[in-house]
Amino acid sequence: MSLNLKLEFSGGAELLVNKVKNHDITLPISSKLWTLRGLLDWIKDNLLAERPELFIQGGSVRPGILVLVNDADWELLGELEYELQDNDHIVFISTLHGG
Amino acid sequence: MENQELKAALKAKDAEIEELKRQLRGKNPLPAIRKSTEDELPSVNSEPTLDNEEIARYSRQLILPELGISGQVKLKNSRVLIIGCGGLGCPAAIYLAAAGIGCIGLVDFDEVELSNLHRQIELRLHGYCIKACVSNLFIRLNSRASCIPYHLALTSENAYQLIEKYDIVLDATDNVATRYLLNDACILTGKPLVSGSALRFEGQLTVYNHNGGPCYRCLYPKPPPPETVTNCSDGGVVGVVPGIIGGLQALEAIKLACGLPPSFSQSLLLFDAFSTFRTIKLRPKQRNCVICGESPSITKLIDYEQFCGAKATDKDAGLNVLGSKERISVQEYAEILQKKSDHMLIDVRQAVEMDICQLPAPAIIFVVCRRGNDSQLAVQELQKRLNGIQLKDIRGGLHAWAKHIDNNFPVY
Numbered sequence: 001m002s003l004n005l006k007l008e009f010s011g012g013a014e015l016l017v018n019k020v021k022n023h024d025i026t027l028p029i030s031s032k033l034w035t036l037r038g039l040l041d042w043i044k045d046n047l048l049a050e051r052p053e054l055f056i057q058g059g060s061v062r063p064g065i066l067v068l069v070n071d072a073d074w075e076l077l078g079e080l081e082y083e084l085q086d087n088d089h090i091v092f093i094s095t096l097h098g099g
Numbered sequence: 100m101e102n103q104e105l106k107a108a109l110k111a112k113d114a115e116i117e118e119l120k121r122q123l124r125g126k127n128p129l130p131a132i133r134k135s136t137e138d139e140l141p142s143v144n145s146e147p148t149l150d151n152e153e154i155a156r157y158s159r160q161l162i163l164p165e166l167g168i169s170g171q172v173k174l175k176n177s178r179v180l181i182i183g184c185g186g187l188g189c190p191a192a193i194y195l196a197a198a199g200i201g202c203i204g205l206v207d208f209d210e211v212e213l214s215n216l217h218r219q220i221e222l223r224l225h226g227y228c229i230k231a232c233v234s235n236l237f238i239r240l241n242s243r244a245s246c247i248p249y250h251l252a253l254t255s256e257n258a259y260q261l262i263e264k265y266d267i268v269l270d271a272t273d274n275v276a277t278r279y280l281l282n283d284a285c286i287l288t289g290k291p292l293v294s295g296s297a298l299r300f301e302g303q304l305t306v307y308n309h310n311g312g313p314c315y316r317c318l319y320p321k322p323p324p325p326e327t328v329t330n331c332s333d334g335g336v337v338g339v340v341p342g343i344i345g346g347l348q349a350l351e352a353i354k355l356a357c358g359l360p361p362s363f364s365q366s367l368l369l370f371d372a373f374s375t376f377r378t379i380k381l382r383p384k385q386r387n388c389v390i391c392g393e394s395p396s397i398t399k400l401i402d403y404e405q406f407c408g409a410k411a412t413d414k415d416a417g418l419n420v421l422g423s424k425e426r427i428s429v430q431e432y433a434e435i436l437q438k439k440s441d442h443m444l445i446d447v448r449q450a451v452e453m454d455i456c457q458l459p460a461p462a463i464i465f466v467v468c469r470r471g472n473d474s475q476l477a478v479q480e481l482q483k484r485l486n487g488i489q490l491k492d493i494r495g496g497l498h499a500w501a502k503h504i505d506n507n508f509p510v511y
Contacts, residue, residue: 010371011301012329054327064323066367068379073318075382093369095319096296096303098331098413099187099273099341 003027003034003086007043011094013065016055017047027084036067037080039090055092066093132248136261141245143176143201156241157199170357171199175244177356180204180265182253182281186331186341187295187348188271194349200356202245204265208252252411253277255400258284267352270294271345273330273413275322276403280411282307282315283400286391293351293361295344298334300372302344305363305381306351308391312365317385322407330413340372463489469511471496 007023014021027034027042040061044052054062060080061067067074068091069082084090149157149171160166179200181188184207195203251257253272262268262284270281270292278294285292285308292307294315307314347368351361362368367379390397404411435442436459444458466481468474474492481490493499501508 010369011303012298012334054324057324062324062327063321064319064327066318066379071377072380073382076380093303094327095323096298096301097273097275097278097328098298098334098336099183099185099271099296 002029003084005039005084006087006089007047008089008091009093010091011096013055013092013094016049016051017043018049023047034084035080036069036074036082036084036090039084040080061092064095066095067091068093130246130248132250134249134251136249136251136257140178140202140204140247140264143178143245147172149175153199153241153243160198165359166357170359173357174199174353175201177267178202178204178265179267179269179352179356180206180262181269181271182206182277183271183273185209185271185273186297186336186338187345188269190342190345191269191271191295191349191352194346195352196244196246198349198353199241200244200353202247202265204247204249204261206249206251206253206261208250253280254411255280255402258400259287262290263288265290267355268292269348269352271348274409274411275325275328276407276409276411278315279322279406280400280403283390283397283403286314287398287400291355291361291364293348293355295341295348297341297344298329298331298336300337300340302340302368302370304344304347304351304368304370305366306355306361309355309361309364311384313382313384314388314391316390317382317388320389322409325407325409328409332413337372340370343370457487460488463491465491465493467493468496470498 003026005025005027007025009017009021009023017023025042025046027039032038037059040056040059044056048055055065056062067079068089069077070089071091074082149161149168153171153175154161157171161168161171163170177200179195179202181192181195181203184192184205188205188207192203192205249261253261258280262281268281268285268290270278272278272281282292289308291309292315293304294307295304296302306312351363354361363378365381365383367381369377369379371377384391386393389395443464444460446453446457464481464485466474466477468477471492471494474496478490478492481488495502497508498510501510
């Protein structure tokens with residue numbers, strides 16, 4: 001058994017993960033459930049090429065990055081405590097400021 | 100024969116149009132640029148009807164049942180303020196003027212640069228962004244509508260006074276500090292804020308402070324670390340992307356002005372030129388928000404440059420982390436090049452920038468090893484990677500050096 005997730009990075013956040021926007025990943029099912037908090041640790045260990053502080057700060061995503069779970073703001077779903085489901089689509093968007 | 104007559108008639112009409120345009124300009128000189136936010140706005144027409152000229156001009160909109168006469172009258176009586184006359188603000192202004200908004204305020208402090216022209220489609224070489232935007236906008240305004248250009252930087256001192264005079268605000272700015280300032284000023288004055296942004300191939304759009312929806316601070320309570328913020332100058336932008344987002348900002352403002360529901364309140368539109376449009380459901384207004392929550396701790400505008408740790412502009416702040424002994428001037432470097440002094444130049448830009456231009460490469464890089472074998476292979480490898488740089492192997496390597504140049508040199 002394993003957990004399949006579709007990760008997406010946009011708004012410039014993809015520059016932190018090898019400039020690749022879409023990542024299909026598989027997490028091993030462990031005794032405890034996978035939460036978004038656990039996913040952030042996994043991303044830090046497995047995807048972030050360098051300078052993880054540009055993505056993760058103080059145990060969460062850094063200010064200015066919005067997290068979406070299946071096209072909804074993660075704030076609506078419990079943020080770090082959200083329990084990941086098989087085939088979830090998680091998006092990390094860096095806010096844009098240019099004009 | 101008939102054809103020639105038609106051509107002559109067409110020519111006469113063209114001349115008539117030119118004459119009418121000339122007369123129109125005489126009647127309505129370009130609006131004076133304001134340097135302060137103090138002066139009152141010209142009164143928007145509060146007549147409940149449209150005249151025949153307006154009916155003809157807006158007929159295609161008027162026949163839409165969602166708008167109709169009453170919607171068009173609301174547009175005519177609305178005041179919209181656009182902050183930033185760049186890639187977002189210029190196209191938004193054109194469509195708002197064309198749709199019949201009664202009063203459009205434009206705020207910008209930047210000078211026109213040639214590198215802006217690919218996205219700021221209203222610009223010509225006018226000196227200031229604002230002046231260029233206005234002069235092109237003007238012909239699209241009807242004779243009763245007004246356009247108020249402000250050549251000033253929006254600050255904590257003038258923002259409240261300015262925004263208070265308008266009904267709807269468009270955030271078309273290019274930096275984080277001004278985005279927080281605008282958000283707070285819109286909350287304090289109770290105005291909806293249509294926010295757009297663009298970078299590279301992507302754009303974002305949302306409406307803040309409307310009908311229980313969140314504000315900018317509800318989504319982003321803390322400003323991003325300054326080193327994570329990329330501007331259009333560093334990140335690049337495809338001109339049409341802010342054009343698309345700016346057009347959508349105008350559309351949201353038109354709906355708000357007519358009393359129609361906006362599409363992107365408590366919702367964020369993401370546009371990626373390589374994939375598609377996507378809409379995200381956002382959190383509602385946050386109870387604990389420091390500006391729009393139940394017990395706000397911010398009750399007047401603050402110092403936003405200090406709050407964000409960044410200037411309220413998209414210009415690069417000059418970095419200064421090295422001591423003076425660790426840096427040289429371009430004159431000093433030019434001299435080093437001229438004297439062919441030993442050195443290596445490392446250009447740390449991206450490959451795409453190297454294609455645009457490069458400094459003359461230092462004359463030659465010599466490669467050495469113990470016997471002159473590995474160094475030859477190294478030259479071959481380096482030739483593949485260091486395009487345009489002359490590389491030479493030192494034949495025989497350190498062994499040859501010890502034999503022919505310096506007999507005391509260790510041999511191993």
